[in-house]
Amino acid sequence: MKIAEVSERYGLSSDTLRYYERIGLLPTVTRTESGIRDYSELDLQRVDFIKCMRSAGLPIEVLIDYMELIEQGDSTIEARQQILLEQRDLLTSRIAEMQKTLDLLNHKIEIYEKNILGKEKEMAHEQE
Amino acid sequence: MKIAEVSERYGLSSDTLRYYERIGLLPTVTRTESGIRDYSELDLQRVDFIKCMRSAGLPIEVLIDYMELIEQGDSTIEARQQILLEQRDLLTSRIAEMQKTLDLLNHKIEIYEKNILGKEKEMAHEQE
DNA sequence: GTATCACCTGGAGTTAACTCAAAGTCAAGG
DNA sequence: CCTTGACTTTGAGTTAACTCCAGGTGATAC
Numbered sequence: 001m002k003i004a005e006v007s008e009r010y011g012l013s014s015d016t017l018r019y020y021e022r023i024g025l026l027p028t029v030t031r032t033e034s035g036i037r038d039y040s041e042l043d044l045q046r047v048d049f050i051k052c053m054r055s056a057g058l059p060i061e062v063l064i065d066y067m068e069l070i071e072q073g074d075s076t077i078e079a080r081q082q083i084l085l086e087q088r089d090l091l092t093s094r095i096a097e098m099q100k101t102l103d104l105l106n107h108k109i110e111i112y113e114k115n116i117l118g119k120e121k122e123m124a125h126e127q128e
Numbered sequence: 129m130k131i132a133e134v135s136e137r138y139g140l141s142s143d144t145l146r147y148y149e150r151i152g153l154l155p156t157v158t159r160t161e162s163g164i165r166d167y168s169e170l171d172l173q174r175v176d177f178i179k180c181m182r183s184a185g186l187p188i189e190v191l192i193d194y195m196e197l198i199e200q201g202d203s204t205i206e207a208r209q210q211i212l213l214e215q216r217d218l219l220t221s222r223i224a225e226m227q228k229t230l231d232l233l234n235h236k237i238e239i240y241e242k243n244i245l246g247k248e249k250e251m252a253h254e255q256e
Numbered sequence: 257g258t259a260t261c262a263c264c265t266g267g268a269g270t271t272a273a274c275t276c277a278a279a280g281t282c283a284a285g286g
Numbered sequence: 287c288c289t290t291g292a293c294t295t296t297g298a299g300t301t302a303a304c305t306c307c308a309g310g311t312g313a314t315a316c
Contacts, residue, residue, distance in 0.1 A: 004262070014263090015305055022266095023303095034312060036263060056229035060303070077247070081240035088233045095226050098219060101184035105216045112209035119205070132292070142293090143275055150295095151273095162282060164293060188273070 001039045009044075010051050017047070024064050025050060027071065057094065058087050129167045137172075138179050145175070152192050153178060155199065185222065186215055 007014045020026045021037075026046055032038050039047070046067070053063055066083050069076035135142045148154045149165075154174055160166050167175070174195070181191055194211050197204035 002263080013305075016303085018264090019304065034263090036312085052229050052232060054303095056226045058229075077240060077243055081237060081244065084233055084237050084240065088230065088237060091226060091230050091233065095223060095230065098184045098223050098226070101180050101186075102216065102219050102223065104180060105212055105219065109209060109212050109216060112205060112212065115205055116209065130293080141275075144273085146294090147274065162293090164282085182273095 001044065003037050003039070006039050006044065006047060010047050012047070012051060020047075020050065023060065025060060025067055027067065053087075056091055058091070062087060129172065131165050131167070134167050134172065134175060138175050140175070140179060148175075148178065151188065153188060153195055155195065181215075184219055186219070190215060 001009075003014045003017055006012075006017060012020075017026070017037075021029055026043065029037050029043050030040050050063060054060070062083060066080060069080045069083070129137075131142045131145055134140075134145060140148075145154070145165075149157055154171065157165050157171050158168050178191060182188070190211060194208060197208045197211070
C-alpha cells in the first residue's frame with residue numbers, strides 16, 4: 001500500500017509517516033524496486049499501534065525504544081513488557097487527573113446553568 | 129503571597145507563573161508598593177483552576193479567552209459556559225480515546241505475561 | 257514524447273508551552 | 287554600609303512533534 005493510501009486510512013499525513021520512519025519509529029517499511037514505500041500488513045499494524053499510542057499521549061521517544069526492542073527479537077520481551085507497564089501506569093494516572101478536571105468542568109457548567117436560569121427568571125419578572 | 133510560595137504550593141515554576149501573567153492568563157495579580165507580586169486569594173484560586181485545566185490538556189489560548197470573558201463581567205456568562213461546554217466535550221472524548229489505548233495496553237501486557245510464563249516453563253522443561 | 261502527478265530526500269520552518277539569561281532593584285542580615 | 291538573595295523586566299532559547307519546501311525522479315495519461 002502506498003503512502004497516500006496509508007495516510008488516508010489512518011489520518012496521519014504523508015509527512016508524518018515519513019517523519020516516523022526517519023526517526024526510527026517505523027524502520028522497516030518495504031519499498032518497490034524504484035524506491036517507493038509500499039507498506040506491508042505488518043507495517044500497517046505498526047502504524048495503527050503507533051497512532052493509538054500517540055493519540056493517548058505516549059511520547060515518541062518511548063515508542064522508538066519499544067520498536068527498537070521489537071527489532072532485537074525475543075530476548076527483549078521482558079524489557080518491552082516493562083515499558084508497557086510503565087506507560088500503562090502513567091496513562092492510568094493521566095486519565096484519573098483528566099477525570100478530576102472533567103468533574104470540575106461539569107460542576108462549573110452546572111453553576112453557570114443555575115446562574116443563567118436565575119437571570120432569565122429575573123428578566124421575566126421585570127417584564128411582568 | 130509571594131511568587132516563590134505560590135510556585136511551591138502549586139508546583140508551577142516562578143517563570144511559568146510570570147509567563148501566564150505576561151500572556152494574559154493571570155492578568156490581575158496584585159503587587160506590593162515596590163512592585164513585587166503578592167498573590168491574593170482570588171489570584172490563588174485562578175492559579176489552581178488554570179493548573180487543573182492545563183493538566184488535562186486544555187490549550188492556554190482557550191483559557192486566555194475564558195479569563196478575558198471573566199474580566200468583562202456578568203454579561204459574558206453564556207459565552208463562558210459555552211467555552212466550558214466545548215472543552216468538556218473535547219475532554220470527554222479524549223478520555224474515551226485514552227481509555228481505549230489503556231485497554232489495548234492491558235491486553236498487550238497480558239499477552240507478554242503469557243509469553244514470559246511460557247518461556248519459563250520451557251526453560252524449566254529443558255533443565256529436566 | 258511530453259506533461260502531470262505522486263513520490264523521493266535533506267533540510268529548514270512552525271507551534272505550543274514553557275524555560276533561561278542578563279541586567280537591574282530592593283529589603284534584610286551581619 | 288555592603289553583601290546576599292529574592293524579586294523585577296525584556297528578550298532569547300529550548301523541546302516535542304510535526305510540517306513545509308526545494309529540487310529531483312519515475313510512472314502514467316493524453
